[in-house]
Amino acid sequence: MPTLAEQRTQIAPLLHTGSPADAFAAYYALYHDPRRTALFVHHASDGRADGFLVRAQTGLDLFRPVVVVRADSDSTAIELIRSGLIPNRPYYLVAPMALTGAVNRAVAITDAEVLCVYRLDPARFNPQINVLVVANPTPEGLPRFETSANGAVQTAAGVNWQTPHFAEVYVFTEAAARGKGWGKAVVSALAAELIKHKRTPLYVVNEQNSASISLATSVGFVDTGAREYSGQAVLRQ
DSSP states (O other), X not given: OOOHHHHHHHHGGGOOTTOHHHHHHHIIIIISOGGGEEEEEEEOTTSOEEEEEEEEOOSSOTTSOEEEEEESSHHHHHHHHHHHSOTTOOEEEEEEGGXXXXXXXXXXXXXXXXXXEEEEOGGGOOOOOOTTOEEOOOTTOOOEEEEEETTEEEEEEEEEEEOSSEEEEEEEEOGGGXXXXXXXXXXXXXXXXXXXXXXXXXXXXXXXXXXXXXXHHHHTEEEEEEEEEEEEEEEOO
């Protein structure tokens, strides 16, 4: 039985770690905490890896692991999903758009959405200085910036995950704080911090979320053209 480290070596050629399109998959497949990661590898007839599924327990939802699948064919994807998912258990599944048909045959999907991957363009990035923005790193040491009013956090921007190449940005804005530019301010501060540490900020957003896309583009994020299919998944019986 190969170790996780050996499996990661096997699948590394399937991922372009410097590409925004593969950044999410690369994080969970290659960098996520080994103690909370299970990797299932499919091999072609010549012995090379031609697909994988990673199942990762995260702190965001202890009861709904993240699942990422990559495969050269629908049949390989379906085989991996059936071997890697436990019946009757919910998952948050992410796959390339090319595998949408295979995913829908193997699992029942709810809350399906198409995710767009945006990348910060340094040429379009003009850091915003706002005295209301303060740094408040997470206990794990990840960067986080926020604004507060009356002792309560109004806006916050942080990092969902990071690799040596990329970091995915999230932003939260209270309803009462919208329209004041504070969301843009915290994202700008976070982006500047990530650039300082030589990581390219990524912004992943539902293709129909025009408000979030508008915020991202105002900071200097550009659409990479990469798309992923995601949703809440339960293995079909």
